[in-house]
Amino acid sequence: MQSQNKKEKSISIAIVGTGFGGLCAAIQLKKNGFHNFVIYEKSNSVGGTWRENTYPGAACDVPSHLYSFSFEPNPDWPRKYSAQPEILSYLKHCAEKYGILPHIRFGIEIKSADWDDTSRVWKIKTSQNETLEHDVFISAVGQLNRPALPSIKGLESFKGRIFHSANWDPSYNFSGKKVAAIGTGASAIQFIPQIVNQGAEVTVFQRTAPWVVPKPDRKYFGFEKFLFKYLPGLRLLHRFQIYMWNEIRMIAFQKNNHANKIVKWMSLSHMKKFVKDPELRKILTPDYPAGCKRILLSNDYYEALAKPNTKVLSESIQEANPEGIVTKDGLKKFDAIVFGTGFKATEFLSPMKVKGTKNRDLNEVWKNGAEAYLGVTVAGFPNFYILYGPNTNLAHNSIVYMIESQVRYLISALNEMNKKGIQALIPKARSMQNYNTSLNKKFDKFVWDTGCTNWYINASGKNTNNWPGHTYEYSYRTRKIDLSEYEILSA
Helix, strand or coil, rough: CCHHHHHHCCCCEEEECCCCHHHHHHHHHHCCCCCCEEEEEECCCCCCCHHHHHCCCCEECCCCCCCCCCCCCCCCEEEEEEHHHHHHHHHHHHHHHHCCCCHHEECCCEEEEEEECCCCCEEEEECCCCCEECCCCEECCCCCECCCCCCCHHHHHCEEEEEEHHCCCCCCCCCCCEEEECCCCHHHHHHHHHHHHCEEEEEEEECCCCCEEEEEEEEECCCHHHHHHHHHHHHHHHHHHHHHHHHHHHHHHCCCCCHHHHHHHHHHHHHHHCCCCCCHHHCCCCCCCCCCCEEEEECHHHHHHHHCCCCEEECHHHHHHHHCCECCHHHHHEEEEEEEECCCCCCCCCCCCEHHHHHEEHHCCCCCCCCCCCEEECCCCCCEECCCCCEECCCCCHHHHHHHHHHHHHHHHHHHHHHHHEEEEEEEHHHHHHHHHHHHHHHHEHHCCCCCCCCCCCCCEECECCCCHHHHHHHHHHHCCCHHHHHEEEE
16 A cells, blocks of 8 residues: 555645636546645746636626535635636635645746657747656646737827737726727626726627626525535525526527527517617627627626717727727727727637657647547547536536536546556547547537527537536546547556
């Protein structure tokens, strides 16, 4: 048993990122006896996307009791849907409670990771010009870590302030300013009401109208928090109820389904409650099935757009100049341009360069769209695991549930390596191809390809992001590694 423990601890593991994925992996590694790991974090604190996105109104659209680790419940969530500060505080709490901070190297960005076929280790180059060696390489950078900016001619000449929702300037005073808000996605519908309420004169440039439904949010009462704390069974029941309701919601994303029509009715009714101008309603009504783009939750977005200091334009931007933005109707002058245009979600792992066996470049392997076996491992890339990887994003439930499933699969793989003296595991090309062929067939019944532009589908028309099924299906498939689907390199 002692030799087994030594062997277990000798595996050197690199993790990139300290969001939900990186912290979950680190905590479960420690729980399972793997202590020889380092987390590389480019910033100076933990939190991932919840550290980066500090724009006013930033919050989660998944209920708090499900958007948290199953092994670290928080009975004191202040609201049904938590805001960014509470989620970031929760992640910091987890890092401290489970002793993860000593394993983190802050201020270190990974530039590249190359598999060495001879020594069978990952050689990782950092922003500090170090070359480090690890047996296992785990990417936990997620899908929402690189802001996407549209290409606008002349934007660099604009003399006012420019920033993206993921690079918010908290010092900027919006009061009395003329502001162009470009984009109407999940971040934009949260910050637009906030800057409208700060007294800005806001012009919203909308390329595609989103489907927006009411957010069933409220504060938790003190007695509820008390019961959640001292009656854990009640808290678990509450979490399960949230989970099952979200799973039922998945049918709304299927083609020709009555649930899709219900979502449409909810959104239009919500709009009519706040927007009385028929012309504005026309602009705000989507022309694609509900669910093709992410269905958004907000209680103040439509109200903000109906205010006198807000204008919504659906016309195309031709260019920018030093004074503002030019459309077909001429120049519109602004003091600031704020982008709520999302992230480069289909460009997985960028700008990090990853090379596997025989020097094969992951960017080249993925040139027609990212794919992986179970969304976690890639043929030709030994001991390489991706958390929140290709086709593991959800339109209906909590990504934290998916991440926990992936980490369980990763731990299963490491346990098998220790038990059987395996030096490296590589998913077979046939296994990965069969898995993704089967996966792609399932997309036909979903609405994600029904005429809208979304961040799920790449330039070649391939859905590289979403999981086309129930989350419990994914959890079952990742419950334990099947070594018959892998090439095994023995020590």
